[in-house]
Amino acid sequence: MTINALTPTDADMVQRAAQPVSRRWIKRLPPVFFLAAAVLLVVSIAFPYWGMVLEAPQYPGGLQMRVFVNDMTGDDDPRLDEVREIDGLNHYIGMKSLYDAAAFERSIAIPGLIIMVAALGVVAFWRRRWTWLLALPAVGFPFIFLGDLAYWLNHYGQNLDPYAPLSSAIQPFTPPILGEGVIGQFKTVAYVDTGWYLALAAGVLVVAGLLVRLAGTVSAAREQ
Amino acid sequence: MISQRLSSRLLLIGAVLVIAGVLAVTVSPKAITSAQGSDADWQTIAEQRGLTEADLRAAVMTYTPSGVMDEYVMFASAGQGGQVLAIGLPSMRLLRLIAVFAPEPWQGYGYGTGNEVLEQGFIDGQEILWGDTHHPALSETNGEYDGQWLFIGDKANGRVAVIDLRDFETKQIVHNPAFLNDHGGTFVTPNTEYIVEGGQYGLPLGGDYAPIEEYQNAYSGMITFWKFDREAGRIDYSQSFAMELPPYWQDLCDAGKGVSEGWVFCNSFNAEMATGGIEKGNPPFEAGVSRGAVDYLHIINLKAAEAVFQAGGAVDVRGFSVIPLETVIENNLLYLAPEPRSPHGADVTPRGDFISVGGKLDPHVSVYSFHKIQDAVAAGPTEKDVFGVPVLALESVLEAQVELGLGPLHTVYDDQGYAYTSLFLDSAVARWSIGAEGYRPQDGWQLISKIPVQYNVGHLAAAEGDTMSPDGRFLVALNKWSVDRFLSTGPLLPQNLQLIDVTRPGDQMQILYDMPITGAEPHYAQIIKADKLKAWEVYPEVGWNPITQSVDPNAVIQGTEGVTRDGKNVTVRMTAVRSHMTPEHIEIEEGDHVTWTITNVERARDATHGFAIPFYNINLSIEPGETITFEFEAKRPGVFSFYCTEFCSALHLEMMGYMMVQPK
The missing domain is CATH 2.60.40.420 (Cupredoxins -  blue copper proteins)
Incomplete structure (x- = not known):
């Protein structure tokens, strides 16, 4: 007996009803996971992925910088534009303006995320042998983000203007992507933030969805 | 025998102590400072420095650790320095100097910054690059300081300045061209509709010439009501007006509030219309103006005066609207009430129901009832002065007289129903009870206690003291002389601003801190709760003017x-x-x-x-x-x-x- 998936027959219904509960869940869960991952990715746009606090005596409370997938801002206090302020300080050591960093990546971030979300939608509802490949960008995204950030941090730290006021006092350096660093009188503390965790959670859900689906396929194959 | 032996032993002990004391002073004259930097604990340091329990109480009441903010800000005039000082309380730390009438290099004021503001204060093209700032007045909403604006008068040249408390900078200087000095200003009405600037020394109107022999007829007194446009943050010159007064040397004024809102009160001290001339064999001013038994409290109906001005009752004096004295009398805008000779101050109580006038040459403070004034006005005064201004009988308007001591000048109020009057000659502050309902009826009108201050106290300032709900707690005595309070810095000595704790009732008042002020003579101050001030941290946008x-x-x-x-x-x-x-x-x-x-x-x-x-x-x-x-x-x-x-x-x-x- 062949099962026509597009036109369910009574026999099909009977067989479905006869499936154990776990099998039913195995079928229903992956789309939920993929859609949830898509939602998390969309939501993550509104949250910073990465942040850094510069602490120095003359800035009580520190200077906080937040990096979104497509933007950079300071903290919530509207009185001071911290990114501008950090730029102002960075000019002493000859660092380029932060506003110029990763301009291309920031410009494609939102379209890229939209494509990833669309791909997850496809994965959720269109099962083919190869569709799992469409889910991979979403799994890799948080790590690609960090890798690109590391590239830019290194690029900025290593390419200091030799004619800057303090160029003789500061050697080229690589700012840490996570944890503490020291530049002059500034202590920097870098950390991944809410948006990145959301993207990571999305990736975990996608992986989980793929695994569940794989388990379903394997067990179905075994039964046959 | 025993007593003899005891007394000789006492003498011996006394001698040893004297010798030890002399040795201590000569051998280690820096005994007090040697405690500093030692690793002793605080009790030992206090002991070594000879600090009493009261000293330690004062220290812990005022000490403000680094990074901790003060509770109050006192705006004090800086006298002939032409500036205003912002001082934190209770630490008495100087927070900011505000340039007003004089160039000031730190702020660049007059050296490229604020030049146009200074120029507004020039009179007839004459550069005037100083001022004698006297009475700062914080803007009020419903009789409470609102922390938005500060006004200050220049006694020397009769000018008023507007300071914006968003950036603590002077924005405007105005001058009433009809007159050339002031003293009773600035004071504001309960919603800052008007800024009151009372004149002082009698002058011919408009800065004209008139021989001193024609003083009574050719000289005038003056009070100016500056209309404040809160929206624009400026005094509206065209809506401002003045009233010509008899040349009685009006002194300190205060705006009515609560029941007396719409009225203004000023004391005066030359009802004698003395004209001096010591070199001509006349009594000098100091004797002439004090010869008569009484002077006059001026009771001004501002609401009615505003109506007269708006109805076109003012005349033009050098481009400024002045209601002439005849019109003032015709429209009953002014009443006089006798006050003990040569008084000082006319300070309205928080509810607006009484006016306290310090006796200066009389040991009493005289308290006038606004209700009685209203009744006397309604009954119709029977007497008039030489100009025809109605005079209310003293007994018809006086509520109480409280004997305080020598030289009572200026009165402020607290939240416990007490009043505080500075005693210039006694170098003391008198605390007395207001024996009326809403204050301290249980104590009646009486002197409660006095505390010596160092020295020659002029004005007093109380926390939120000129509002309808004073805070009490802190009082500042603005002492004219410091004499021996600070290390000598030559013959020119600083003023001494003394912080006094008035939290505890009865005779418990304590001096907490002495703050030397150089640069000028702070004349009067107002103290505002710090959280009412909303100063900008930086200008709101780049490119700000x-x-x-x-x-x-x-x-x-x-x-x-x-x-x-x-x-x-x-x-x-x-x-x-x-x-x-x-x-x-x-x-x-x-x-x-x-x-x-x-x-x-x-x-x-x-x-x-x-x-x-x-x-x-x-x-x-x-x-x-x-x-x-x-x-x-x-x-x-x-x-x-x-x-x-x-x-x-x-x-x-x-x-x-x-x-x-x-x-x-």
Whole structure:
């Protein structure tokens, strides 16, 4: 007996009803996971992925910088534009303006995320042998983000203007992507933030969805 | 026998103590300071420094650790310095000096910044570059300080200034051209509709000439009501008016509030209309003005005066609206009430129901009831002065007289129903009870206690003291003399502002702190709860013009800096940011007229840049976000190194440039 998936027959219904509960869940869960991952990715746009606090005596409370997938801002206090302020300080050591960093990546971030979300939608509802490949960008995204950030941090730290006021006092350096660093009188503390965790959670859900689906396929194959 | 032995032993002990004391003083004259820096605990240090329990109480009441904010801010006039001081309480730390009537280099005021404000205060084209600031007045809403504006009068030249408390800077100076001095100002009405500026010494109207022999007929007194436009943040000159008064030397005024809202009260001290002339064999002023038994409390119906002004009842004196004395009398705008001779102060109680007048040469404070004044006015006064101004009988308006001591001057109020009056001659502050409902009826009208102050106290200031709900707790005595309170710095001594704790009732008042004030004589002060002040941390936007309190259309944006020339007119557009000014080379020619705009594009708190050009007398303070434009004639050729005068950053010394003025 062949099962026509597009036109369910009574026999099909009977067989479905006869499936154990776990099998039913195995079928229903992956789309939920993929859609949830898509939602998390969309939501993550509104949250910073990465942040850094510069602490120095003359800035009580520190200077906080937040990096979104497509933007950079300071903290919530509207009185001071911290990114501008950090730029102002960075000019002493000859660092380029932060506003110029990763301009291309920031410009494609939102379209890229939209494509990833669309791909997850496809994965959720269109099962083919190869569709799992469409889910991979979403799994890799948080790590690609960090890798690109590391590239830019290194690029900025290593390419200091030799004619800057303090160029003789500061050697080229690589700012840490996570944890503490020291530049002059500034202590920097870098950390991944809410948006990145959301993207990571999305990736975990996608992986989980793929695994569940794989388990379903394997067990179905075994039964046959 | 025993008693003899005891007494000899006592004598011996006494002698040893005396010798030890002498040794202690001569051998270690710095015994007090030696405790400092020792590793002793605080009790030992207190003991070594000879601090009493009361001293320690004062210390813990005032000590404010680093980073902790004060609870109150006191705005004190700086007298002939022409400035205002902002002082934190209870620490008595000087927070800010505000330039008002005099150039002040730290703020660049008069050296390229605020010049147009100073120029508003010039009279008939005469440069006046100082003022005698007397009475600061905080703006009020419903009889409470609202922390938005501060006004201050200049006694010397009869001017009033407006200070914006968003940036603590002077925005406007006005002058009533009908008169040339003041004293009873500034005081505000409960919603700051008017700023009251009472004149002082009698003068011919409009600054004209009249022989002193014609004093009674040709000289006048004056009170000005400046209309404040809160929206614009400026005094509206066209809606302001003055009232001509008899030449009785009106002194201190206060605006009515609560029941007495719409009225204004001033004491006066020369009802004798003495004209001095000691060199001509006449009694000197000091004797002449004190000869009569009484002077006059002036009771002014401001509401009615406003109506008369609006109905066109004022005449034009040098472009200013003045209601002449005849019109004042015709419309019953002014009543007089006798007060003990040569008094001082007319201080309205928090509910607006009483007016306290210090006796100065009389040991009493005289308290007038506003209700009784209303009744006496309604009954119709029977007497008149020589000008025809109605005089209310003293017994019909007096509520109480409280004997306080010698030289009662000025009275302030607290939250416990007490009043405090400065006693100049006694060098003391008297606490007395207001024996009326709503105050301390249980105590009646009586002196409660006195506390000596050091020395010659003038005004008093109480926390939120001029509002309808004073806070009590802190009182500041503004002492004219400090004599032996501080280390000697030569014959010119500072004033002494003493912080007094008035929290505890009865006779428990304590002096907590002595603050020396140099630079001028603080005359009066007002104390506001610090959380009512909402000062900006930096100017709201880059390119801000503090005079217009908006972004300057000429503000310089980074990337658009440069020098442009139009004939002999050169425009310099410059930005300042740590640690450079752009451009750094300014090339101009001898004889050029230079218009130079600088924008400090910083947004960080405290990132102020100074800017100075040698020889040309230019010195600015450009706060974060501020734009300043100044002009000068490049009359001297040469090379001038301009630089940042405010130590802004590690590379502050490098923040400079050259102005090259090529000879013709």
